[in-house]
Amino acid sequence: MKISLISTSHRKNSQSNRVAKILETIILKNNNKINFYNLDMGEKQIPLWTSEKKQDIKFWEKEFKKISFELASSDGFILIVPEYGGMATPNSKNLFLVFNNGEFFHKPGLIVSISSGNGGAYPISELRASSYKNTHIMWIPENIIIRNVEQYLPGNHGELIPDWLDDRISYSCDLLTKYADYLKPIQKLINRKDFSNGM
Ligand SMILES: Cc1cc2nc3c(=O)[nH]c(=O)nc-3n(C[C@H](O)[C@H](O)[C@H](O)COP(=O)(O)O)c2cc1C
Known part of the structure; x- marks a missing residue:
């Protein structure tokens, strides 16, 4: 089984990617x-979706195919999504526009929202409200919010991380x-190309 861990931060050395590595060990x-x-x-700097693919031919002809293959051969997804301005990150939305060739169809996804403070609820409600229509990703009924994320370090949490x-x-x-x-x-049972976009 293969799981894709996707950090949707816009920053290098992000908390999201640090959390992704910890989740892998868990x-x-x-x-x-x-x-x-x-x-x-x-790190990867996936360009914003555009129909003008010639503008970034190197990405669309090489990197895009590699990433699309990795996602398509995954059986499940964990999206680590920081709250930016009370919203899910633009990267978390762009991901679903750029990789729109069935990579996520009927596969489960876990949303892990993070915040350096007390936020983190908005990215979950935003992604649960939308994002699944054309991707057919199946968000599982659990989600995670890691508040005060800088203090999150299993085995040595800061005092603001609850024991549970x-x-x-x-x-x-x-x-x-x-x-x-x-x-x-x-x-294999249900994957109709004529219904690839939801209503
Ligand atoms: C542009 C921007 C907007 C932010 N807006 C919020 C917010 O609305 N709510 C919140 O709880 N934290 C907000 N934060 C703080 C982030 O939760 C915190 O920086 C977090 O570590 C970002 O994750 P990252 O390191 O993976 O990018 C914001 C941070 C940035 C950079």
């Missing part, structure tokens, strides 16, 4: 046979991998 503790693809959008958070994160990651396993057959 998942491996539950199941050490899982493979990962890590996409750090702060580790168990909740481990459970939610485990749940995602179970959905990924059990949803695999549906991709």
Whole structure:
């Protein structure tokens, strides 16, 4: 099984990518046979979707195909989404416009929202309200909010990180991998190209 960990920050050395690496170790503790693809959008600089693909031919002809393949061969997704201006990041939306060739169809996704303060609810409600129509991503019923994210370091959390958070994160990651396993057959059973865009 392969899980894609996608950091949708716009910054290099982001908290999102730091969290992504920690989540990988947590998942491996539950199941050490899982493979990962890590996409750090702060580093990769995926261009904003445009129909003028000639403007960035290098990306569309090379990098795009590589990333699309990695996503298409994944069985589940974890999006780490910082709250920017009370919203999901532009990268988290752009991801779904750029990779729109069935990479996410009928596969489970876990939203992990992060905030350096007490925010983090808005990216979840925003992504749950939209984002699934054409991607057909299936957000699982659990989500995670890591508030005061700079203090999040399993084994050595700062005082603002509650004790129960580790168990909740481990459970939610485990749940995602179970959905990924059990949803695999549906991709073969139902994948009608004529209904590739939702209503
Ligand atoms: C442009 C920008 C807008 C932000 N807006 C919010 C916000 O609305 N709510 C919030 O809780 N934190 C906000 N923050 C703080 C982020 O939660 C914090 O910087 C977080 O670490 C960003 O994650 P990153 O390092 O993965 O980019 C904002 C940060 C940036 C850079």
